[in-house]
Amino acid sequence: MSSLLISDLHLHPGAPAITDGFLAWLEGRAQGAEALYILGDFFEAWIGDDLMDLGEADPTGNAALAWRVAGALRARSEAGTAIYLMHGNRDFLLGERFAREAGACLLPDPSVVTLGDERVLLMHGDSLCTRDEAYMAFRAQARDPAWQARILAMPITERLALARQLRDQSGEANSNKAEDIMDVTPGEVLTALRQHGVTTLIHGHTHRPAVHPLELDGTPARRFVLGDWQPNRGWEIEIAPGQAPVLRDFALSG
Template structure:
């Protein structure tokens, strides 16, 4: 089977979340043919020179072990970890993909994105996104000392929290026009994405759009889970405990 996850926002000070991810790796993903990580695996990524961090080493080791056990790993960057690069990919034994990727399965074209690029009503975020995705900006940012980069990221995260409090749910969600554009541009009939933290299955015009959940195992009730494509081609949504969702 093929598995898809996103929006875990892994960080060292959330051990329950790390435990949930490692359990998924050892109990679920190890049985999969492929695992697609569709962005925001980490709460933030300051650059591949942070690979020596013990927490990052723990996560990379889990991914590498999964790859060595036979599961192919693929990565699409999120809005929090778009600075993941070739060194991380080599250490984790995964393949970096562009921000829009199409796979073929059981005669269907399935398009994969993180989802932030389709939140086009959030004009302020889209301008920020365009800036930080520029190679020149990234080169300049990565040239700064690691500690300075982490301070800047902490400030950006705090500003983001404040901004979100002033934005409506509609502005922070994907827009129908942007979704339609992805479908039209790729010829896909199925889309899988994350980012919005609003897990659901949307059906319209003969097309299906699956939205992945964010992971909050500490919440009551717990949130999280994955999407699977079985050997029979069936696409299913699963909660953290593995149970199937509608």
């Protein structure tokens, strides 16, 4: 049985084709998979698990989306596929309640897991982008439990407004940054591999799908980068016992 890895779906009510495509993929391509790893930015924004309490009263449609996706994941989990969720830079407030409703397990970033016949380092990838100093400062703040507690104590309407503000600010800031600043720092990749004692890294975040051969202290290594999902296309990595990881894109059907 194989394991599947995906990242950067950025699910939100304004992109129904991606949601429909993911749910079709979950019922089809992912059927029979031993495990599914979602490496962050599963949702475009996540303001806290209590959003789910709004149900149909949520005018933004985010609560309905959350329940729909959680139900589909739980069905896949109950069919025998282990589901793992990792936080991204967009959905770092994703919590235990959503994971429980989805039949999933929250996975720390970074994590080393055994896939196929190999220990593999899994990350969202944003922590590797150390040349983007402004983002790294925000990341440190956003991962601070005290800061998160203050945000979660705000009324939901204020959190929704904050999420929109942060998304707009991020888009504007990124448009003015050099491309290489928003990519991973090569030295950080090697440091991460060395620290965790592995030669394979899989991450998302950068939206630059590729397989990068590396050399780590004289030993061959590799970095797999997952792509972001679009209304007509998704990306996955499949790892089966005795086989090398395969990065592929595919057409979405809703």
